[in-house]
Amino acid sequence: MKKVLLFFGLIGLACFVQAQDIKLNPPTRSGGKALMETLNERRSERTFVKKEMPVQMLSDLLWAANGFNRPDKRTAPTASNKQELELYVVLDDGAYFYDAKQNVLKLIAKENFKAALGQPNITDKAAVTIVIVADTGKTSSKFAYLDTGYISQNIYLYAASAGLGTVARASYNGAEVFKALQLKEKQEVTLVHPVGFLQ
Numbered sequence: 001m002k003k004v005l006l007f008f009g010l011i012g013l014a015c016f017v018q019a020q021d022i023k024l025n026p027p028t029r030s031g032g033k034a035l036m037e038t039l040n041e042r043r044s045e046r047t048f049v050k051k052e053m054p055v056q057m058l059s060d061l062l063w064a065a066n067g068f069n070r071p072d073k074r075t076a077p078t079a080s081n082k083q084e085l086e087l088y089v090v091l092d093d094g095a096y097f098y099d100a101k102q103n104v105l106k107l108i109a110k111e112n113f114k115a116a117l118g119q120p121n122i123t124d125k126a127a128v129t130i131v132i133v134a135d136t137g138k139t140s141s142k143f144a145y146l147d148t149g150y151i152s153q154n155i156y157l158y159a160a161s162a163g164l165g166t167v168a169r170a171s172y173n174g175a176e177v178f179k180a181l182q183l184k185e186k187q188e189v190t191l192v193h194p195v196g197f198l199q
């Protein structure tokens, strides 16, 4: 009897922990504005109207940024296919890891980390801030920063296509973001990308 109770107790605990994660929708993978129109509208935006981003839009944004578009490869290229870059997501209620394979945002901590991102005039009203993080154990810093540019451009293009605003931000306090996201020794923040609504 004790074993049965323990079994169901553990299952209950596992459900509770998973309930903190955000299950993303399957990405749309089609549609959007035509490429030339999207390029024409690509720009940096720093003033946002505060709104919550619907889960489908968040799913599409993250997939466009660095999701899997083939079983083992992604929308953004990496030198020698090292896939050293992962996305972290800061929402108003906490910080999450984007598990691109499982299509889930895994909770890191429920806390408002926006102050750690710096430039509050931009980040406070952003619906979401994507933090690009490199595993420097997989490749050199040089390639990690080069590869980051492709993800950044994917975010810019998705934003232009979806009528959202975004800006690449290199002016962040690396140590504070590192701590907020509970990063490990060989991980390095390479870019911060707030995304928000323009109206």
Ligand SMILES: Cc1cc2nc3c(=O)[nH]c(=O)nc-3n(C[C@H](O)[C@H](O)[C@H](O)COP(=O)(O)O)c2cc1C
Pocket: 042, 043, 044, 045, 046, 167, 168, 169, 170, 171, 172
């Ligand atoms: C690597 C990189 C880092 C940037 N860092 C910042 C930043 O910290 N803060 C900011 O407001 N804009 C930042 N920007 C945005 C640039 O200022 C912007 O791209 C430039 O002014 C050109 O404007 P456009 O993107 O609208 O063409 C950054 C852009 C890049 C590519």
